[in-house]
Amino acid sequence: MSRAGFAELTWNAATRPGLFSRVAGTAALAAVLALFMGCAPKPVSRAGFFFGTVIEVTVSGSGSAAGEAALDAVFSRFEELEQRLSATVAGSDVDRLGDGAGEAVAVSDDALRVLSRAYYFAELTGGAFDPTIGPLVALWGIGSDGARVPSDEEITAARALVDYRRASVDEAAGTATLSAGQRADLGGIAKGYAADEAGRILNEAGIGHALVNLGGNILTLGGRPEGGPWRIGLQDPFGERGDYIGVLEITDGTAVTSGAYERYFEKDGVRYHHLLDPSTGYPARSGLVSVTIVAPSSTDADALSTAAFILGPEEGIALVESLAQTGAIFVTEDRRVIVTVNLAESFKLTDDTYTLQKR
Amino acid sequence: MILTRFKKGDLFVAVVTATLLLAAGAAALIARAGAGDPVAIVIVDGAAVDIINLRDARAEERVYASALGTCAVAFEPGRVRIAAADCPDQVCVHTGWISRPGQSAVCVPGRVAVVVRGDRAEVDAIVG
Structure with missing residues (x-):
């Protein structure tokens, strides 16, 4: 806001209009500034439970009636997407796709879009991200009551079913196909798609500033209502929920983290987290504790954070650096924080028990 | 020029x-x-049902019932926690005391959440 204001002042000085118009312009500018700094319209917030997590959406920059209506639309959309994309909702597209494995199954446009983007990232990452990981996710049950360490035989059998190259989508026909025995799981991408859909709906409703928080996946519209970028804390992978090790500034963008601390269980002193490596069938052990991706699309950031975590620091950074407008923050088990060059200005490490490693 | x-x-x-x-x-x-104190917001079935300034909070326990479960929330000056819940995983109870803006204790099965927010918080949200 203030930057736009100064641009306007410069324009006034350069074109030298009459004194009255200059004063009027300045007063209007100050009024706008006062509106945004002191008496901005009250932000409207709502929370709900979808995709196994708590979702909070805050909007401002519009009247509160318009804000409430936009929130209604966003939360009905979340409900619809959960019914279509969740692997654990009976009768969802993803559930029916698994039940009908072996033949083409008609699915919603949402499922087609997410599956086709998921296969794109499976291809791009050589299967580090694989939406056919369903049998392994179900076997481990991490995050459910039935979480357990499977036997090697069980893992080998489940792993044999995980292969995106034996699955496909036909967008023209409106169908998707898995091979016999395969099951899809969109847990690594569906929340990102839901965030993008929330952003699209709010944008179309004319909402100027919004903060969408899907259980720690962040999407923003505009900047802070009072001016400047949103300030997003980076969760401390070794700390309590809400402890952060640095601050990331975002305007009109999204940040998604995959962290070993998010969902896990412990057995005989070993921690098993939910980021399963399709190539081993076990939780990924890549030396990383979290990967945060900053990108224009939350769908892409979601898939990429999972893939980069599984690939590890070297290959993960190479992957991120090969993509336009995409940045990342990697946190390693030995408390190093690796930041891509394009985030050097917008990310500040605030916890000196970590070591910053620039690319 | x-x-x-x-x-x-x-x-x-x-x-x-x-x-x-x-x-x-x-x-x-x-x-x-004066708007910078940490505030605990209790969310039941998606709606904020209680907003309590934690600085002024008295030691007390309040019980919240959602469509899917019941949670006992304990307040103390400066902090709050989910003290008991009838959910199977007890993740919310194990979260323990929370006090700083950005922290939350969430009962996903019971659809009850306690989040701490503050207007003068250093950050608007936590990614992770």
Whole structure:
């Protein structure tokens, strides 16, 4: 806001209009500034439970009636997407796709879009991200009551079913196909798609500033209502929920983290987290504790954070650096924080028990 | 370039601008003063049902029932926690005391959440 204001002042000085118009312009500018700094319209917030997590959406920059209506639309959309994309909702597209494995199954446009983007990232990452990981996710049950360490035989059998190259989508026909025995799981991408859909709906409703928080996946519209970028804390992978090790500034963008601390269980002193490596069938052990991706699309950031975590620091950074407008923050088990060059200005490490490693 | 063309009218504009900017800044500060205490928000079935300033909180326990479960929330000056819940995983109870803006204790099966927020928080949200 203030930057736009100064641009306007410069324009006034350069074109030298009459004194009255200059004063009027300045007063209007100050009024706008006062509106945004002191008496901005009250932000409207709502929370709900979808995709196994708590979702909070805050909007401002519009009247509160318009804000409430936009929130209604966003939360009905979340409900619809959960019914279509969740692997654990009976009768969802993803559930029916698994039940009908072996033949083409008609699915919603949402499922087609997410599956086709998921296969794109499976291809791009050589299967580090694989939406056919369903049998392994179900076997481990991490995050459910039935979480357990499977036997090697069980893992080998489940792993044999995980292969995106034996699955496909036909967008023209409106169908998707898995091979016999395969099951899809969109847990690594569906929340990102839901965030993008929330952003699209709010944008179309004319909402100027919004903060969408899907259980720690962040999407923003505009900047802070009072001016400047949103300030997003980076969760401390070794700390309590809400402890952060640095601050990331975002305007009109999204940040998604995959962290070993998010969902896990412990057995005989070993921690098993939910980021399963399709190539081993076990939780990924890549030396990383979290990967945060900053990108224009939350769908892409979601898939990429999972893939980069599984690939590890070297290959993960190479992957991120090969993509336009995409940045990342990697946190390693030995408390190093690796930041891509394009985030050097917008990310500040605030916890000196970590070591910053620039690319 | 701009300096050489600086005239009396421009000085007037600059003074007016500076005054208005200072006034706007002061208004913003006044609007935010006293609004920086951590606030606990209890969310049941997606709606905020209680908003409690944690600095002024008394030691007490409140019970919240959602469509899917019941949670006992314990307040103390400066902090809050989910003390008991009838959910199977007890993740919310194991979260323990929370006190800083950005922290939350969430019972996903029971659809009850306690989040701590503050207007003058250093950050708007936590990614992770």
